[in-house]
Amino acid sequence: MILEINKFSVSYGKIEAVKSVTLSLKEKEVVTVIGVNGAGKSSLLYGISGIVEAKGMIFYQEKDISKLPYNKRVKNGMILCPEGRRIFPSLAVEENLKLGSFSRGNAKKQMKIVFDLFPKLYERKKQIAGYLSGGEQQMLAIGRALMGDPKLLMLDEPSLGLAPIIVDQVYVALAELKKLGISILLIEQNAYQALSFADRAYILENGKVVVEGESKKLLNEDSVRKAYLGI
Amino acid sequence: MLVRILQSIIFGLFSGSLYGIIGLGLSLIYRTTGVMNFAHGNSGMIGVFVGWTILALTKNLFLSIFLGLIFGAILGIFMDKILMKKVKGLSHSSMLIITLGVLLIFEGIALIIWGTQPLLFKDIFSFPPKLIYLPQKLNPNNFPLIIPTNDFANFLVAVSLSILIILFSRLTKPGLALIARSEDEIGAKVVGINVNFADSLAWALGISTAVFAGFLVAPKTTVNPIMLVNFQLYGFTAAVFGGFSSFIGAFAGGLILGVLEKIVILVLDQLFTKLGISTINSVDLQLSIILLIIIITLIIKPTGIFGAKFKGKV
Ligand SMILES: Nc1ncnc2c1ncn2[C@@H]1O[C@H](COP(=O)(O)OP(=O)(O)OP(=O)(O)O)[C@@H](O)[C@H]1O
Ligand SMILES: [Mg+2]
Numbered sequence: 107m108i109l110e111i112n113k114f115s116v117s118y119g120k121i122e123a124v125k126s127v128t129l130s131l132k133e134k135e136v137v138t139v140i141g142v143n144g145a146g147k148s149s150l151l152y153g154i155s156g157i158v159e160a161k162g163m164i165f166y167q168e169k170d171i172s173k174l175p176y177n178k179r180v181k182n183g184m185i186l187c188p189e190g191r192r193i194f195p196s197l198a199v200e201e202n203l204k205l206g207s208f209s210r211g212n213a214k215k216q217m218k219i220v221f222d223l224f225p226k227l228y229e230r231k232k233q234i235a236g237y238l239s240g241g242e243q244q245m246l247a248i249g250r251a252l253m254g255d256p257k258l259l260m261l262d263e264p265s266l267g268l269a270p271i272i273v274d275q276v277y278v279a280l281a282e283l284k285k286l287g288i289s290i291l292l293i294e295q296n297a298y299q300a301l302s303f304a305d306r307a308y309i310l311e312n313g314k315v316v317v318e319g320e321s322k323k324l325l326n327e328d329s330v331r332k333a334y335l336g337i
Numbered sequence: 338m339l340v341r342i343l344q345s346i347i348f349g350l351f352s353g354s355l356y357g358i359i360g361l362g363l364s365l366i367y368r369t370t371g372v373m374n375f376a377h378g379n380s381g382m383i384g385v386f387v388g389w390t391i392l393a394l395t396k397n398l399f400l401s402i403f404l405g406l407i408f409g410a411i412l413g414i415f416m417d418k419i420l421m422k423k424v425k426g427l428s429h430s431s432m433l434i435i436t437l438g439v440l441l442i443f444e445g446i447a448l449i450i451w452g453t454q455p456l457l458f459k460d461i462f463s464f465p466p467k468l469i470y471l472p473q474k475l476n477p478n479n480f481p482l483i484i485p486t487n488d489f490a491n492f493l494v495a496v497s498l499s500i501l502i503i504l505f506s507r508l509t510k511p512g513l514a515l516i517a518r519s520e521d522e523i524g525a526k527v528v529g530i531n532v533n534f535a536d537s538l539a540w541a542l543g544i545s546t547a548v549f550a551g552f553l554v555a556p557k558t559t560v561n562p563i564m565l566v567n568f569q570l571y572g573f574t575a576a577v578f579g580g581f582s583s584f585i586g587a588f589a590g591g592l593i594l595g596v597l598e599k600i601v602i603l604v605l606d607q608l609f610t611k612l613g614i615s616t617i618n619s620v621d622l623q624l625s626i627i628l629l630i631i632i633i634t635l636i637i638k639p640t641g642i643f644g645a646k647f648k649g650k651v
Contacts, residue, residue, distance in 0.1 A: 157526050180529030188527050194520035205517050208510070209529030254528065 107168065108133050108258050108289045109154070109184075114162035116146070116153040123149035125313040126162070131258070131291055136284055138292040138300040138321060140334060141310035147293045148189045150310070151260050154291075155179055155186040166258070180209045183257030187264065191247040195236030199227055202235050202246055206253025213253065219286075220249040223279050241272035248279065259283065260291045265299060277303055297334035301325045309334070340471060340480045345599035351488040352571075353595020354495035355550055357588035359565075359572025360579065361499055362546035364587040367576070368519040369539035372421060372432045376439035378569030380416070381547030382562060383443050384409040386451050388552060389458060389560045398461070402552050406545045413544030414537045421536070447562040455559035458552075462490040491553045498549060499588040502542065506584060511538055567624070574631050594630065601626050 109131040116124035123146040131137045141147050153160035156176035164172050166184060174182075194202050203220060207213040221228040224245040230238060235246055244264060251259060264280070265273040277299060284290060294300035301307055301321040309317040309330065317330065324330045359377065366374050374380070388405025392398060420435055467489075468481035506512035511534075517525040518535035525532055550572075551565055558564040571594065579590030605619040 155527070157523070175531070176526055177529045177531045180527070186527045188523050190523075192521050192524035192527065194517055194524055197516070197520060205513060205528050208513065208517070250528065 107131065108135075108166065109291070110163075110165040111154065112163040112165075114150075114153060114160055114164060116149045116158055116160045118149075118158075123313055124153055124160070127310075127313075127315050129308055129315065129318075131289055134284075134287050134289055135306065136290040136292060136304045138294055138304035138307045139310055140294050140297045140300055140307060142295065145310040146313040147310055148262055149313075151186055151188075151262050151291070151293060155184060155260060157186070177209065180254060183210065183255065184260070185251045185254045185256035185258070186260045187247050187251040187262065189262040189266070191243050193235045193243055193246050193250065195234075197235055198231070199233055199235055199238070199246060200231040202250055203227075203231075203253050206250035207255075209254060211253050211255035216253045216255055220252050223252070223282055224249055241268050241275070244268060244272075244276060245279070248276070252283070256288055258289045258291065260293075262293045263295060264292070265294065265296045273299060297330075298325075339475055340478075340482060341603060342600070343471075344482055345603045346596050347482065347484065348488075349596030349599035350592055351485075351492045351595070352598070353575075353592040354492045354499075354588075355553060355568065355591070356571040356575040356594050357591025358495050358498055358546050358550045359568050360575030360587035360591045361502060361584055362543040362550075363569075363572050364576040364579065364584060365502070365515070365546070366539050366543040368584075369515055370417070370421065370536045371429065372436065373429070374416075374543070375433060375436040375569075376416075376443060377543070377547050377572065378565030379440045379443035379447075379562075380412055380544045381409065381549075381551040382560075382565045383447060384412065384544070384548030385458075385551035385555055385560055385564070386447055388548070389456055389555075390451075392458075398459075405548050405552065409545040409548035410541035413540035413542070416544070417537045417540040421540075422533075444562050451560075451562075453561070455561040458555035458560050460487045460556045461552075462487050487556065495550075495553065498546065499584075502546070503584055503588075511535075515539055570624070571627060574627050577631055578634055594627070597630065598623060598626055 107130050111130070112128050114124060114127045114129070115122060125146075127150060129137075129139070139147055139150065149158065152158040154164065156174060156179045163170070166179070166182065171179060171182075194205060197205070203217055204213050207216060226242055227245055227249055230242060235243065238246060248261070248264060251261075261280075264276050268276065273296070280290065280292070280303065292300055292304060301324055304321045307319065307321040307324050308315050309324075317324065363374060363377050366372060366377075384405045387408045388401045391404050392401035395401065416439065420439065421432065464486040466486060467484040469484065470476065470479065470481050473479065506516055514525070514530045514535045515538060517528065517530055518532055518539075522532060525535065547565070550568065554568060555564065572591070575591035575594050576587040577590070578594055579586030579588070602619045602623065605622065609615070609617060609619060
């Protein structure tokens with residue numbers, strides 16, 4: 107197991123956004139968590155990466171990391187590509203990427219991987235990141251996460267707000283990352299894309315896991331199809 | 338006339354470099370942590386008092402300046418950890434009120450410990466001013482350009498300091514952490530930057546530069562509780578002028594502000610002489626000019642003359 111969380115909760119004052127979630131991810135596995143707006147998906151990822159406080163057990167590569175601050179988690183290869191991209195808007199594309207290697211990852215080596223994956227970023231490397239299109243910014247955010255040579259890559263709604271053709275491009279890139287052997291925890295509202303891509307899936311409702319299983323099976327389950335695929 | 342214009346530009350650059358480093362410190366703290374530190378000048382003043390006291394005890398100028406700067410850094414970290422972290426997540430207006438409170442407290446502390454009697458601080462570089470004569474063709478009256486050595490040395494020191502800070506922020510890891518933090522907090526966290534460290538670093542550096550500026554002006558202003566109050570206003574204007582968008586912008590804003598101020602005074606002088614007005618001394622208008630510049634800048638280009646990119650936090 108690369109990641110295991112057990113009775114894991116995240117609260118903001120009185121609001122409990124993630125309620126006693128148990129979830130695990132094997133090495134090289136792709137797991138997706140789907141759920142509607144406000145289900146607690148982002149809170150779950152912020153909790154796992156240590157950016158917000160969480161209660162419960164969390165093991166990374168079989169080690170208890172519940173006391174580890176977020177920057178140490180990054181150092182160990184747990185890297186989040188956050189909701190809303192959160193790139194550095196007034197820095198150039200290249201500078202954004204270099205900062206991705208702030209804690210770990212060989213900048214030269216990783217940059218080659220990123221540019222092979224997203225040739226668009228190579229063309230735009232001198233451009234100020236804030237002027238990139240939405241799709242390019244998403245690629246930059248994923249690229250920046252890759253710069254840290256992730257072992258566990260957490261992606262928060264990478265297809266949000268992108269045109270279908272760009273979404274396809276992003277998923278082609280994610281498939282390449284899977285081939286590289288990176289474990290991926292993928293969060294999506296776009297359930298069809300996510301379920302088609304992932305090995306296993308969890309469905310989150312009101313902060314709780316309500317369904318879990320192999321994603322191919324969930325894709326064919328009537329209740330899931332009705333609630334999340336609108337079929 | 339040419340000599341007078343050149344002279345104004347030279348004096349303007351000299352004072353502008355001091356506005357610049359105050360503005361640089363303000364914008365360092367503001368860009369990184371989102372706090373507009375209204376206690377900036379007074380934090381610097383406290384540091385200068387500490388340096389002055391050490392000087393009185395040890396007679397060692399460089400040790401005193403060094404310890405004054407270290408004190409400034411510690412004071413900055415203290416302000417971040419104690420005052421700001423407690424109000425994290427509170428509105429900008431609450432932070433503003435807190436820094437205003439600190440401003441008053443620092444002034445009170447200085448009054449209680451060191452009293453109201455202005456304390457003298459020697460020129461660091463005391464050589465006679467240098468006189469430069471332009472060629473006769475350009476300068477029919479043969480007036481000299483006056484370059485006071487202490488001011489010139491201050492200027493060089495201030496320019497070097499700002500270049501150092503800019504290089505630091507571009508080329509070192511802690512510096513890059515500052516930049517990333519100022520660009521996006523979550524973005525900084527996900528690349529593994531310890532944001533609390535970046536905040537403390539910004540405060541430490543920022544307050545240290547204020548102390549530094551205080552040492553540079555101390556021979557002129559004397560060491561007293563309100564020695565940096567006006568300079569803070571100038572520094573703020575420099576940063577507004579530079580748009581708070583970059584550290585270079587704040588320093589350049591200071592230089593431009595300094596020159597602009599002296600040129601406006603020169604023009605007003607000429608105007609008043611022509612109109613035969615002798616009751617107004619144009620130097621007294623200095624502060625009004627600064628305020629006017631802030632207002633005009635904010636109306637014409639709210640993001641500053643160099644333009645802030647992509648965000649307006651004010
Ligand atoms: N910083 C916060 N302070 C207080 N409540 C929060 C905070 N962040 C999230 N919440 C609340 O926690 C719940 C879960 O939010 P979260 O952002 O995790 O959902 P999500 O599944 O990611 O939604 P979306 O699909 O819209 O991104 C929501 O009710 C939200 O209002
Ligand atoms: Mg979310």
